[in-house]
Amino acid sequence: MADGGDVPVIGDKPVIERVAARPAEETYRSPGEWVRKNLFPTPFNSFLTVAVGLFVLFSARGLLNFVFSEERGWDAVRTNLRLIFTHAYPEEQYVRVWVCVGVVAVLAGLSLGLFASRGDGLRLRKIANGLNAAAVAIAGGIVLREPSVLVGADGETVRDGDGVVRQSFAEAMTDRWGWWLVAAILAVIALALRRVPERSDGSHPAVRALDFAVGALAVPVISAWVYPWGHYAFADGEFIAEPGRTVAMSTKLPWTVMWVLAVASLIAGRWVRSRVDERALARLRVVVSCTWLLVPFVLYWVVLRDPDLDWDRILTVDMPLALAFGIGGGIVLRWLTKDGIGEFGRISAVALLGLAAFHWVAAFMGWYPMLQKVRISFLLLAVMALLAHNFSGEAAKRRRLVLAWFVITTVFHYFATVMNTPSTVETPTEALIGGFAVTLVVAVFTLMLSFPLGVVLALARTSRLPIFRVMSTAYIEVVRGVPLITILIFFVVILPLFLPANMEISLFASATLGYTLFSAAYLAENVRGGLQSIRRGQYEASDAVGLSTVQRTVFIVLPQSLRASIPPLVGQVIATFKETSLLAIIGVFDILRMANSVIPAQTQFLGIKREGLLFVSLVYWVFSYMLSKQSQRLERRLGVGER
């Protein structure tokens, strides 16, 4: 029973959904009528139904027999779960990983509590239909699988996939009582849900979809405490496999804490939401969004990496530098937003940009040494200076600009310092983490970097200035004409050869760079599609009320075009997420490489590959499926806002 108990449940998820959706929409039709109308309307369609049905049944049986076969080495997956998700992150420091998960759980709970729309709710009846479908699927699975029992050499005894010897088919069926019980419990719950009376106002009883999801997540968490899933681990080169015990404390306790944290922050978010007004809520939204943007950097560079800060250097070099830029830049920006500075201010801003550009040229020519972060700081200041005139006049606005500059300087210098500090965490490979964590990290950083780049490329491609247009078009067309794997190999193998001697770039960084440049080209094309969908009247109206080109782009054009291009953008996000599996080829220990080469090389699990690959596909699928579901929701919600 314990083996792979979770696999069919997740695998059946779409089936549940589809089956559940039908009766809810067409309650007036009897099942027989529905079957006749939809499955057997004409002889030819009946033939197709039967043929496809048989095909599906045989495939399902094949999959079941594969998953539940006695020969399957699921222990290889179970024992190596940590390896699959985080590779060789040291055991003593593992709490850092849990802190990361916890931070994400809290933020997710808070965001959902603060912002998730109430929605229509999930009707109890629909849940009941889903549970019923699951029960039927499980029962069907039991029966479907059983005929594959092998007849023993004596022609009398039969063995099922687990290798248990049985005397008859009936016995085999009754031996599956655990699964029958699960199916029966589901069916009973479904029945109970159906019995819940309609509300007094005649509407169907329903729960919030979010609450249902959170509640459903509690099931595996609680079961880890009570059900003997077994205790498997691979730690310090030792394999531990103790079937029949509950899950190891080092797994079930953290997951329980994560669940409690998520629920608590969900409740906290809702509580705050019920107390504050619209304006405060909008401000909170900004704060939470900014936090989401910062969190990947903090989690990776600070929490996971635990930099070994050199306080002498920080106090004598880094802090003074940051202060100098913060205060100096603040004074410059305040001056640039003075009343009546007019044209002179803009000329000064362009001059600043020239100065910043000069430092970069100097760096490439090797004229004089300079800290990289000083160059970047100059560039940041120049960009802020170019935007400064938007904030001139009113004292409050000027203050906000200076404040924004302080925040940007602080954040930037902090991370620049942290990134340049060696890590205290020691791992056997060059990389800090591997497995699914590296997949997530590369995907998240790629998206965060390629998104702005893609927007800029799209704007450049639709710009009126030919130089921008030509450069952007050339870039996009070149990148789109080259396979991703080529670009990755280029960045990993060839880029380091071009770098100056004193600069080195990690495998992780060069791979992320390659992904970013690749993904940006595709994102740019998607955004361009959105840009083209904007009617000319929007530009004319923006011009007529006097918005500048930058203001028009930021306030009018981009919001509308990004909204219009959400479906392809999410498609691109999912594609990027899945394409990270190419990391395995260029030598990163990602989740695919774990399953494909690391686990099969362990002496205990020599050559066991298929289980791992199946599990990895499942992980990829679950995440991609969640992403596409979310995008559909987002689309629907934004569509409503526009109407």
Place this chain on the structure above:
Amino acid sequence: MSISDATVAVSEELAARDDMIVCRGVDKWFGDFQALSGITATIKEQEIVVVLGPSGSGKSTWIRCINRLEAHQSGQIIVDGIELSNDLRNIEKIRSEVGMVFQQFNLFPHLTVIDNITLAPIWVRRKSRPEAEEQALSLLERVGIPEQAEKFPGQLSGGQQQRVAIARALAMEPRVMLFDEPTSALDPEMIKEVLDVMEELARSGMTMMVVTHEMGFAREVADRIIFMEEGEIVEVGTPHHFFTEPAEERTKMFLSQVL
């Protein structure tokens, strides 16, 4: 047409006022096609001018040249003493002095009504948000839809949308308002609510240039009517002159078709 024709029929009282829009010999080509030829006219402060003419006569093109949505190729356009040229600063100044209302409303669909109105005052006029919102609410009051502030444009009727568009233009406190067929995209029952707002605006002393097919509005509200055809000004006069004793043959033809 000669310059003298374009300036006839200005009453003495009007003639004494300051010039608001001056066009001198304005030409505009789209490729080989000449859309405006030698447009010469002066619009005085607080004057209401209605521009009439058959389809394709260049009315929209002219009105769009006045706030530089289109660039003219020769001649002069001077708005409130500022000459329109390729100089970006002049264009900026003129756009914040001239409000424009379009046939298709062109509201920003992703912003609420109040954000539609306050966007430019906040970012172009550099007002504080509370100040801009207060002004926006009083403008919505003025155009008769104070209760719609938090809605999105898509949730409003055409007439309401056009009134929001007028409020949006007024929020920039323009000295001149341009209207390009503001009621042509509206169902008949909504036309009046928009015309009422425009009439009120005219009474309040705004300088207005209106392209419209609403002859009632032209007759009642206009100080002068300019009739265009094939990119030229054919005839200029008071509504009384224009509707009772038009001088030009082409004007008579046009009037016989539309009245």
